[in-house]
Amino acid sequence: MQALTRPSDYVDASSPQGEPDAPINAPKLGFVGALRFAWRQLTSMRTALLLLLLLAIAAVPGSLVPQRSSDPNGVIQYFRDNPDLAPVLDKIQMFDVYSSAWFSAIYLLLFVSLIGCIIPRTKHHYQAMRQRPPRTPARLNRLAVHREQNLSGGSTGEAITAARDLLKKSGYRTEIYTGKDGVASVSAERGYLRETGNLLFHSALVLVLVAVGFGGGFGYAGQKVVVEGQTFVNSLVDFNSFNPGRFVDTESLPPYSLKLDKFDVEYETKNINAYGQAIDYTAHVTSRDVDGDTEKHQIKVNQPLRIDGTNVYLLGNGYAPKVTVRDPEGNVVFTDSIPFLPMDTNLTSQGVIKIPDGLAKQIGMIGFFYPTAVEQTSGAFASNYPDLIYPTLSLNVYSGDLGINDGVPKSVYSLDTDKMTEIAGRTIGKKEGGTAPLKLMPGQTQNLPDGLGTITFENVNPHPKKDDYAGSVARFASMDIHRDPTQVWVGIFAGLILLGLLTSLFIPRRRVWVKATEGADGTVLMEYAGLARGEDPGLREAVDNIAERHIRALGAVPDEAREGNVEA
Amino acid sequence: MTLDLISVYALWSAIALYAIAFVAFAFDLARRSAEVAAAADEAAEKAAAAERAAAGEPVAVKALASATVGSAGAGKARPGRPAGGTLTLEEDHSGTVTASRSISLRIGVALSILGFLLHLTAVVTRGVAAGRVPWANMYEFAMTGTAVIVAVFLIILTRVDLRFLGAFIMGLIVILLGLSSLNFYIEVAPLPPALQSAWLVIHVFVATTGTGFFFLGFALTALQLIQARREAAGTALSAKRFRFMATLPSSQRLDNLSYRVNIIGFILWTFTLIAGAIWAEAAWGRYWGWDVKEVWTFIIWVVYAGYIHARATRGWRGNRAAWLSMIGAVTVLFNFTIVNLFFKGLHAYSGL
Numbered sequence: 001m002q003a004l005t006r007p008s009d010y011v012d013a014s015s016p017q018g019e020p021d022a023p024i025n026a027p028k029l030g031f032v033g034a035l036r037f038a039w040r041q042l043t044s045m046r047t048a049l050l051l052l053l054l055l056a057i058a059a060v061p062g063s064l065v066p067q068r069s070s071d072p073n074g075v076i077q078y079f080r081d082n083p084d085l086a087p088v089l090d091k092i093q094m095f096d097v098y099s100s101a102w103f104s105a106i107y108l109l110l111f112v113s114l115i116g117c118i119i120p121r122t123k124h125h126y127q128a129m130r131q132r133p134p135r136t137p138a139r140l141n142r143l144a145v146h147r148e149q150n151l152s153g154g155s156t157g158e159a160i161t162a163a164r165d166l167l168k169k170s171g172y173r174t175e176i177y178t179g180k181d182g183v184a185s186v187s188a189e190r191g192y193l194r195e196t197g198n199l200l201f202h203s204a205l206v207l208v209l210v211a212v213g214f215g216g217g218f219g220y221a222g223q224k225v226v227v228e229g230q231t232f233v234n235s236l237v238d239f240n241s242f243n244p245g246r247f248v249d250t251e252s253l254p255p256y257s258l259k260l261d262k263f264d265v266e267y268e269t270k271n272i273n274a275y276g277q278a279i280d281y282t283a284h285v286t287s288r289d290v291d292g293d294t295e296k297h298q299i300k301v302n303q304p305l306r307i308d309g310t311n312v313y314l315l316g317n318g319y320a321p322k323v324t325v326r327d328p329e330g331n332v333v334f335t336d337s338i339p340f341l342p343m344d345t346n347l348t349s350q351g352v353i354k355i356p357d358g359l360a361k362q363i364g365m366i367g368f369f370y371p372t373a374v375e376q377t378s379g380a381f382a383s384n385y386p387d388l389i390y391p392t393l394s395l396n397v398y399s400g401d402l403g404i405n406d407g408v409p410k411s412v413y414s415l416d417t418d419k420m421t422e423i424a425g426r427t428i429g430k431k432e433g434g435t436a437p438l439k440l441m442p443g444q445t446q447n448l449p450d451g452l453g454t455i456t457f458e459n460v461n462p463h464p465k466k467d468d469y470a471g472s473v474a475r476f477a478s479m480d481i482h483r484d485p486t487q488v489w490v491g492i493f494a495g496l497i498l499l500g501l502l503t504s505l506f507i508p509r510r511r512v513w514v515k516a517t518e519g520a521d522g523t524v525l526m527e528y529a530g531l532a533r534g535e536d537p538g539l540r541e542a543v544d545n546i547a548e549r550h551i552r553a554l555g556a557v558p559d560e561a562r563e564g565n566v567e568a
Numbered sequence: 569m570t571l572d573l574i575s576v577y578a579l580w581s582a583i584a585l586y587a588i589a590f591v592a593f594a595f596d597l598a599r600r601s602a603e604v605a606a607a608a609d610e611a612a613e614k615a616a617a618a619e620r621a622a623a624g625e626p627v628a629v630k631a632l633a634s635a636t637v638g639s640a641g642a643g644k645a646r647p648g649r650p651a652g653g654t655l656t657l658e659e660d661h662s663g664t665v666t667a668s669r670s671i672s673l674r675i676g677v678a679l680s681i682l683g684f685l686l687h688l689t690a691v692v693t694r695g696v697a698a699g700r701v702p703w704a705n706m707y708e709f710a711m712t713g714t715a716v717i718v719a720v721f722l723i724i725l726t727r728v729d730l731r732f733l734g735a736f737i738m739g740l741i742v743i744l745l746g747l748s749s750l751n752f753y754i755e756v757a758p759l760p761p762a763l764q765s766a767w768l769v770i771h772v773f774v775a776t777t778g779t780g781f782f783f784l785g786f787a788l789t790a791l792q793l794i795q796a797r798r799e800a801a802g803t804a805l806s807a808k809r810f811r812f813m814a815t816l817p818s819s820q821r822l823d824n825l826s827y828r829v830n831i832i833g834f835i836l837w838t839f840t841l842i843a844g845a846i847w848a849e850a851a852w853g854r855y856w857g858w859d860v861k862e863v864w865t866f867i868i869w870v871v872y873a874g875y876i877h878a879r880a881t882r883g884w885r886g887n888r889a890a891w892l893s894m895i896g897a898v899t900v901l902f903n904f905t906i907v908n909l910f911f912k913g914l915h916a917y918s919g920l
Contacts, residue, residue: 009882045881049874053892056870056899063863063911070857074912098858212856221853273755281761301761302850313853480853487855494842501838505831537828 009045042109043116051110058106062097065089069098111209118202125195132175136185136513140529143513145540147547151524151556156516159524160184163514163550170546172512185515190508194534197503204496211493215486220244220253222481227320227337228474231259234310234481253483254308259286261296263317263475267387276346276385283314283477299479309483316478318342318349321369321393322458325355328451333358335458339476340369341413346383347371352415353395354402359452361399364415368394371473380426388469393457395438396425397449423449442472508536512546526551571697572756579690579711579749585683586718586742592676593734600667600732600812607665607814667815676734677725684718691715698756703772704763705917706908710748712773713904714741716780724784728825732816736787763917767847775840779900781833782872786897788826789890795819796887823886827879830893834872841865852914861915864903871896 041047066074075095079086093100140146151159164174164186172188179185222239226232234257236242236250244250266280283299287307299305305312319342324335333355340351353365372385373392381394400420404410422428429436435449442459461471515527528550530543548558691712695702703712721737724730759768794810796819816822844865845855856862875896878889908915 010880045877046883049877049881049884052870052874052877056867056874059863059867059870062858063860063907066912067858070859070914071912268758271756271758274757277757278761279758280764300764302765302767302847304850304853311853313850315853482853484854487849490855491846494845498835498838498842501835505835535824535827537824 039116042113048110048113048117051106051113055106055110058103059097061094065094065097067097068095107209111206114202115206118199118206121195122199125192125199128195129192133173133187133189133511136177136179136187136515137529138179140513140515140527143529143531145530145532145543146527147529147543147559148525148527149547149551149556149559150519151526151551151554153522154524154554156184156518156524159516159526159550159554160186160514162553163516163546164188166546166550166553167512167514183515183517185513188512188514189510190512191510191533193503194507194509195504197500197505197507199500201497201500201504204493204500207493208490208497211486211489215245215484215490217245217247218486219482219484220248220250221483223478224481225339225476225478226258226260227339227476228260228263230337231257232479233257234308239481254310255290256308257288258305258312258479259288260284260477261286263477265317265387265475267385276387278345278386281314281317283317283479285312299477309485311482311484313480313482314477315480316342318347318476318478319369319371319391320474320476321351321367322460322474323353323393324456324458325359325363325448325453326456327359327453330454331358333453337460337474337476338367339478340367344383345386347386348383352413354404354412354415356402356404359448361450361452362402362420363448363452364398364400364402364417364420366396366398366415366417369473370394388472391442391469391473393440395440395455397423397435397438398425399423399450399452442469505535508538508542509533510536510539510542512543514546514550571693575690575693575697576749576753578686578693579745582683582686582690583742583745583749585679585686586738586745589676589679589683590735590738590742592672592679593731593738595672596670596676597732597735597812599670599672600665600815602811603667604665604811604814665814673731673734676738677731680718680734680738681722684715684722687711687715687718694756698758700759701769701773703776704759704768705752705754705757707748707752707754709772709776709904709908710744710752713776713779714745714748716777717741717783720777720780720784724829730788730825732812733784733787733791736790737784740783740787760917762851765847765851767843767850771840771843771847774836774843778833778836778840779904781829781836782897782900785826785830785833785893786900788822788829789893789897791816792819792822792826792890793887793894795822796890819886823890826890826893827876830872830896831876834869834876837865837869837872841869857914859915860907860911860913861903864899864907868896868899868903871899 066078068075078095089095093102097103137143141148160176164176167174167186167188170190172190173192174186174188177185177187220243222242224232224239232238234253234255236253242250260283262284264280264282264284265278268274268277268279271277281301285297285299285305286294287297287305288294289308297305297307299312299314301314304314318340320337320339322335322337325333327333334353338351338353340349342349347369349369351367351369353367355363355365368381370381370383370390370392371387372383372389373381374384374390376382381392398415398417398420402410403416403419410416424435425437428434438446438448438455440446440455440457442457442461443464445454445456447454459469459472460474461469464472510533511531513527513529515529517525517527519525526547528543528547530539532539551558691702694708694711698704702708717737718741721730721733791813795813795816798810798813799819817825844862848857848859848862849855871892875889875892878884878892881889907913
């Protein structure tokens with residue numbers, strides 16, 4: 001019975017060991033036979049095991065090579081560093097390992113094999129739960145765990161009834177049998193929950209995969225960088241980047257808006273070993289729903305905002321210097337807060353400012369922002385504290401063609417200087433008559449080279465103070481907005497996985513038999529035997545316990561439990 | 569003296585005690601080897617005597633199998649060799665010797681307990697000094713993780729006699745703890761915002777405990793493999809190497825023990841994975857994103873899942889499954905060391 005419903009190579013204490021494997025000289029198979037053969041191969045333990053190990057191995061390269069899903073910039077860098085190797089790796093999907101054809105093939109086969117295992121086992125388990133415990137074996141002393149004791153008298157019938165009641169009370173399912181020799185016995189089995197747990201564990205794994213798949217199709221993730229004072233609207237046009245699932249209607253995102261009122265950062269100032277380490281980020285936001293109702297919220301790193309079926313996460317932050325550019329006549333041609341990407345823990349940040357229109361030439365600037373600037377011996381600047389103690393903006397200015405007129409989208413964080421000339425910067429500044437990088441502190445204005453106009457680094461503090469730059473530069477928060485309709489389900493199924501695992505590993509499944517044989521001299525020989533079905537270290541103890549309780553219940557004194565209470 | 573400094577002193581004292589415990593445990597193993605050698609000589613003599621008595625009739629080793637050679641206190645067949653062992657031969661011809669009670673073994677356990685108390689002091693004072701759980705960077709992971717390993721070992725000792733593992737465990741603990749203290753030590757620092765979560769307490773502690781169980785499983789599996797080789801070789805008592813193995817449980821028993829330890833590790837690891845996913849959802853906006861540490865946590869999970877299945881697959885039970893458990897242990901170690909130190913990912917909390 002086991003052999004039919006369990007994979008043929010499943011080790012079970014109750015199935016004969018050393019059963020020969022599939023015969024080598026198998027008879028000719030028809031098409032159906034071949035399919036059946038393939039199916040049995042796929043659902044065998046050995047194949048499942050092989051696929052499991054293959055899955056582990058296949059997951060390794062994704063940790064060695066940067067992945068597009070988790071580290072897109074790393075992939076770009078990898079292409080730059082290994083121009084010969086990268087395209088080859090890309091061909092075999094090494095940068096998308098976890099969505100690659102080969103990785104998917106392995107786990108899909110594994111799950112097919114799994115389903116092929118779950119279904120017949122569920123059927124079998126359902127039947128087993130409705131069946132009576134099996135007949136008592138003729139010779140109990142052949143079983144791994146067996147003990148016997150002669151009682152001086154009494155009725156075998158009473159002994160058996162007492163044994164049945166005891167086993168029932170201990171959670172066994174029982175059945176009384178009378179053998180061919182007329183000897184009565186109780187057959188008992190318990191621990192059906194072990195197999196239930198096993199099936200639950202494996203089914204929940206399948207359900208997790210299904211839920212994750214659905215979540216990918218019906219969910220979306222968008223990123224948005226919001227500067228203090230700015231508002232973000234949850235609609236397609238307002239995201240910096242947006243990855244919808246295949247079935248997402250991008251026109252009907254929940255219509256709400258979030259305004260970043262204030263972004264607070266707290267720095268460690270007491271512990272000298274960690275001086276300046278950020279210890280808290282808090283984004284104070286105001287949400288506004290479609291009816292215009294507003295509500296204030298806080299978003300922290302471990303505390304996302306759950307709103308309208310979406311989750312808003314705080315993933316990053318930095319400074320967004322506000323810059324105003326005027327033409328020589330003093331007309332404002334550009335004014336904006338530009339998010340600068342942090343490059344180190346002291347928030348040395350880099351950003352790009354592009355002024356396509358309004359000046360005599362197109363201007364591009366690569367800027368470095370130092371919240372607390374210190375000049376190094378090399379003449380370069382660095383930041384040695386992440387808060388605004390001595391904020392300095394240093395700009396390399398280029399003029400020429402920004403390369404944005406042909407309509408090809410360009411990243412706002414990079415500047416293509418191929419068709420541009422440096423008119424202020426470290427390279428040209430070293431030359432005779434060249435202009436060094438423009439250096440500005442909040443509130444300061446400088447002339448652009450070549451009489452192009454002026455640039456102002458705005459102090460955004462409404463009440464600027466001399467020598468106190470707190471609040472002089474706005475901060476930005478980078479938010480991730482996700483919707484994953486199946487996330488909760490994945491969580492529930494994961495809980496079932498754990499539950500199934502616990503029951504399948506810790507609930508022992510065992511059979512226990514109690515037999516009473518009347519001797520010629522009027523004594524009664526009580527036999528107790530147990531059989532483990534699966535891992536069961538406590539079997540001997542359990543049989544001993546039953547035997548002792550039973551014998552005491554019959555008014556006799558149990559023999560000493562024998563030595564060697566450990567299983568082989 | 570600051571609390572952190574007390575922690576450092578306590579830790580180094582613990583390392584010293586563990587090292588002495590290791591010596592005591594190793595001494596016990598050497599003593600076991602000597603007893604086995606003595607028992608082997610005695611068995612050989614008995615066999616020779618039996619042969620003489622049978623006057624040339626072939627003596628099957630089976631004759632020995634049923635014969636319990638000597639009782640406690642026997643084994644003085646060869647003067648100068650202390651032996652208190654009782655020799656029995658099992659049907660599979662693998663010799664086993666019941667080791668006598670040993671003072672060095674008790675000293676080893678006592679020092680381990682003392683060392684653990686100091687170790688625990690180091691962990692607790694570090695936690696108090698930092699004002700948070702003491703597992704937020706690699707130095708602290710190593711300190712707490714090894715404390716958990718020793719704790720699990722000592723707790724299991726109250727239920728199953730695994731003292732023979734002492735040398736193995738203490739040796740590795742001294743190496744791990746010594747190396748981490750020398751290379752990973754950093755001053756107490758506050759938690760970065762990403763780690764400010766209740767999940768730090770749960771997820772990391774359960775992961776550490778799981779690692780502790782896997783570590784014990786590894787020790788048992790290694791012994792199991794050596795034992796299996798010895799059993800396969802047959803006439804084991806006269807074996808030159810690893811003689812003490814004759815006083816250890818059979819490979820089958822070691823297999824069962826390591827399985828039990830490993831499945832507890834596996835359950836804890838499953839929980840680690842799930843708890844990590846819940847935390848990742850709150851902190852990083854997705855519950856699973858194939859970050860390098862997630863990848864390796866997954867790999868470890870799959871390898872041990874493979875091990876559990878292998879133990880239920882005909883042809884894989886025994887040595888092959890044991891090798892999977894060994895591979896699992898290697899992936900755990902890899903995850904803790906190489907991935908933490910050299911791989912770039914979101915779990916960048918080594919503090920180094």
